[in-house]
Amino acid sequence: MNSPQETKVCVIGLGSMGFGMAESLLRDGFAVTGVDVNSDAMERFEALGGAVAADPAAGARDAELVIAVVVNSGQTEEVLFGATGAVAAMSEGGVVMSCATMSPDLARAFAARCAELGVEYLDTPISGGALRAASGELTIMGSGPSSVFARIRPALNSIAATVYELGEEAGTGAAFKVVNQLLAGVHIAAACEAITFAKAMDLDLEKVYEVITASAGNSWMFENRVPHVLEGDYSPRSAVDIFTKDLGIVTDIGRSMKFPTPIAGMALQLFVMTAAAGMGRDDDASVARMLANIAGLDLPKAASPASEG
């Protein structure tokens, strides 16, 4: 990769993660083209000085690196290989980074299709949330040829604080991400179950947060999500629907491998229940609201009713 100024990068998907990544690249001097079906996001990106393109093929035409940051494997397939997909428009030797959480089998299949078209594929699921995307401090659980990682290192440095290179083949990064999502999803559901259980026992929830975060019952997710419950703020930092999807991937993989994932399966059902209760697009801490609603418990309310979701 040449200097950032001479390196064209196309970011497909300007949602909360993709927008932050595109912003980080722009800040570091890369020539970034953004693509999204949402014209508001494209306008916001242009206002920052970015270029935009009408579809993935148009955005990818001259790009050395295409980063697909869409919601799931279906959208990834569409933006890479669909009628106006990026890969057919790319020059030979171009690099695709695929960031959506998906099964290892699909990541391998996408890599094979890229190879047929002379394009390099890196399996690069991301972790860290919107704030860290905006500050260029994501974690990437990556796999693919180390020579290709080396080639796009300047762009990786721009978007990520930590880049794990977990193997030479696509699929390994995806598998690590899926293990992380199993734990993350279970821990969110468990945090919501525990804090509402504490409410049912009439405990001081602020005190519960203080004690648990200093004890062996703590998790990254308990520490991160329970404040949403304490503030009664269910505006989506990460939505319930993300985990109905990701724990669905976990349990689908388990079923296809004939490996039992009972805890993930139960956590999935709690996210499905929460989505069924109309909170699929709200913050994933809404699992607590769902349980409190069932049991008639009064969790804290937000200061402003507008953010109660």
Added chain:
Amino acid sequence: MNSPQETKVCVIGLGSMGFGMAESLLRDGFAVTGVDVNSDAMERFEALGGAVAADPAAGARDAELVIAVVVNSGQTEEVLFGATGAVAAMSEGGVVMSCATMSPDLARAFAARCAELGVEYLDTPISGGALRAASGELTIMGSGPSSVFARIRPALNSIAATVYELGEEAGTGAAFKVVNQLLAGVHIAAACEAITFAKAMDLDLEKVYEVITASAGNSWMFENRVPHVLEGDYSPRSAVDIFTKDLGIVTDIGRSMKFPTPIAGMALQLFVMTAAAGMGRDDDASVARMLANIAGLDLPKAASPASEG
């Protein structure tokens, strides 16, 4: 409380936690009498310079403070109120600390029975494990009259790094501990499910540990227990049976309050399955062995076959 040298403390239950607590008190100069049904533990305690007594009543006779560190509420009832129980033998105004995990209702009932006999009761579940018990750095999730906590402060300082005073009434400490155990038990089961799921996907488990402990999927228990799996060492630091008990308390409370605890209920079943497979007295990370056995996966083996359990 006078100087440690003039303060008689009786520790009932010289298991991994109680022994460490008795040892910490002894080190700080308290006059400590140990009581246990296991004569080996009593001999080891005498070898350190401690006194021993044949039963709780004998040990508690002159004690200003009696600390019950037995496995469950049944044993607590027996050592406090049984035929040779401690409380009837204590002087008026003596203090009982009760450390076993139990339901808030039972803690309140034990406090009421102590009050009838003129003895103060502190609801003081402990957390931190055997190593921190031995170094005097436990966490106490306590409740009871603050004046009584103040009176035994020198002893509390000897055994604990952190003492939460969570309310003036017995039961509140118990409830906080139960919330902690809900999360701790779920996180152990989830850690075991995740690491064996990673094995089923043929990932490098050492690498999984490195990546997850730096990611949003981390928990205190993942970080603490997965090394047992990586080392293939299932010698009990904390046994499977502890969590069949503690998650049983959680789900019993939930059922009696009519509050659903589906994740805790599923985690409980995994501990029961592991106990059913003959591993109840092994380390609680054995949930991973149980899942691996079902699926025919080869988890790491210990260097020495003797510690494989």
